[in-house]
Amino acid sequence: MSTEMKGGHRQLKIWRGDRETGQLVDYELDTEPGMVVLDAVLEIQASQEPDLAVRWNCKAAKCGSCSAEINGKPQLMCKTRLDHLPADEPITVEPMRAFPQVRDLVTDVSWNYRVNEKIPPFTPREGLPNEYLMGQADTDRVSEFRKCIECFMCQDVCHILRDHRLQEKYYGPRFMVRLASLDMHPLDGLDRTDLIADQAGVGLCNITKCCTEVCPEGIKITDNAIIPLKERVADQRYDPLLKIFKRKGRQGRKKV
Amino acid sequence: MSTTSEALKPSPAYGEPRKAGATARRDRWWVQPFLVVAALTTFGIYTIVRVILSTKYPGVYTDGAHLQSPMFSPDLAGIFGFHTKLPWSFLVLWAPLGMRTTCYYYRKSIYRSYFLAPPACAVAGAARRKYSGETKMLLFMNLHRFFFYAAAIVVGFLAFDFVRSLFYATAGGGTSFGVSIGSLIMLINVVCLSGYTFGCNSFRHLIGGNLDCFDCSASTRTRHTLWQRVTTLNVRHQEWAWLSMFTVWGTDLYLWLAGSGVFTDPHHIF
Known part of the structure; x- marks a missing residue:
């Protein structure tokens, strides 16, 4: 070029x-x-x-x-x-x-805004002091997701939405990013794993990484948001070893 | 002044049916899926044929050194005394092959290239009545971490094989240290396979990615540091995947030829 x-x-x-x-x-x-x-x-x-x-x-x-x-x-x-x-x-x-x-x-991209409303927003953990403090490492991880400018090109290129038209079953990459930013927030008090697996439909993603390829902000949507969310679902649903060691629940987080 | 264009086809509009391959892209988007199918199919056929045909593979012995091919490692007969007439390396190969099949990078390649789901970005995929992603038949992809555990053990055996290849049995019953081209190739293979295996997305999750807070205790800070190290490998997971596949292939081919007497593995005993 x-x-x-x-x-x-x-x-x-x-x-x-x-x-x-x-x-x-x-x-x-x-x-x-x-x-x-x-x-x-x-x-x-x-x-x-x-x-x-x-x-x-x-x-x-x-x-x-x-x-x-x-x-x-x-x-x-x-x-x-x-x-x-x-x-x-x-x-x-x-x-x-x-x-x-x-x-x-x-x-008309209004469907995205309707999906956004389905996601429970940041909900601070119980017992937090009035001043929210978090470490730089945690800030760095979440701030990548906050770079999203909502151009919706990741939604546009996602074949689940584009070709298969499964808008009712899959929230799309943009909202996987939002869910990841909440799920990885150290001060958030909700466990959205069931939402991520069921309503948001993370299992429908077959990781072809087109969303990452088109993101103008360079967010590693697949590697840093979708795959970690899939792994978090696997922790709770598909890993018998974690069940044996009773590592299923997430401390300080309420199921939604 | 404007005129209606007819020479170029637009993308299917919203709501229109999408036939496989429908796109407005004009670049050669089909090259990558074609190359992936060619490479993975060739590697798969080579591996299966090689392993079936070489059921008695004992390793390469050059002046008393034992060089074990990565496709036949660990040396079940030599280390564990396990003997069978069946293609025994399948007893081990399921682990690295399973890891590659369920690997997040290979999933991308396989879905794009073999299942055309989709073949490339903004190119319509093969028509399917009901797309279910990884929720039904492909639910087993969630077992990737277990294949990782098994494959990591195999990488340990490959490191053992490399160390063993440096020791030459002498006539008096002792051992001498030596280096051969074959052992150096085995080292490169172990390094590449380690880069691939320990850059795995599941390992990245288990080592620290599953934490909700990186900066909450000494142990989480340590795991964050490890997570960063794995992330360094993970950002090049695709490159490690291809590189390690070719080093496995190349190492086996080299040792196969050396073991068949086509040439003698050049070596120096200290």
Whole structure:
């Protein structure tokens, strides 16, 4: 991949459509060196198609609004430089395909917020002092998960949601990350293992790591969230040795 | 000015049926699954055929040194006096092969490459009526930690095999220290297998990942340090997995050829 900054004439194929139907539409424009896909889309919106719908906000890869599928891969439009894409072929820009389309590049991601409401939030352990203190090692482990910007590209690329449409049985990688951040919090007082195994459906994940590959924040979703959660479920449900040694329960945590 | 594009196919839209391989990706996403199938299938066939055909494998003896292939370790006959006409190394091989089959990295590779579930990211997988992930038939994947325990013991025997390969029986009944290319290859194999085995996700969990608090006592702080060490190996688990698979393969092939008289294992006795 060349890091040389190049501008020049480029062709984009942008998905235009509504809730029912849509198609890729060709656009051409002259680009400047260092432009990102979002720049090109906004330029087309400003100069050619004022009704082109696109969701964006910070343009700094921190708000998670401009998620799209660029050349077939989920990526943030504001973080994908044109000169990092093949120059000899058109750039396709499509909405996230795991979510219902609203219009053009805008999708309805409200399902994620409904899932989020199902997760019991941080609940401090009984008997904690008013001032919450935790060590740096614990902070480091949990803070990786707090980097999530909720772009939902991990949800988009997860084949359980995208291809098999098991939204009723699986919360998706983003919420495995949230569950991990709570389950590994040293001051939290809830044991969410049954929720993780049953309602959240961690067993449906077959660890193909696509969520990790697309995460713009570089969160090791599979290795640091999903696999540890699977192992915690295995501790309680599939490990007879731990049962023999009566290590089943988790001290200081109430089952939810 | 805009025109409707027809040359490139878009991804299946939300709600549309997805046929296997449907994607808007234009890169060569199929190369990796193809290579994985080719490598794992070849390794699997080689291992099974080799182990079945070599039921009497005694090890390689060069000037009194004993070099044991990793596919036939531990030396059940030599160490435990266990003799059978059956392909006895299957009595041990289930452990490392089971560990690899249930390994989190190999699961990714196998699901992607053999089951096409999915073959690559944002590429529609093979059609399945009811996807159940690892909740039904594949529930046994949760037993990975037990295969790890067994495989770790096998790695211990491989380390023993390496040490044993450094001692040469002399004519007077004593032993001398020596080094051969074969023993160095065995050392590389043990190092790579250790890197793979002790970077296992289950081991990472058991050594410290299962703690809710890293910084609550002296023992949890010690386990956190160990967890960090295992994590260092774990971030390269994929690389260790492939590397160790090829070193097992290469070590066996080398010792097989040396034991068959194709060449003499170059060595120096001190």
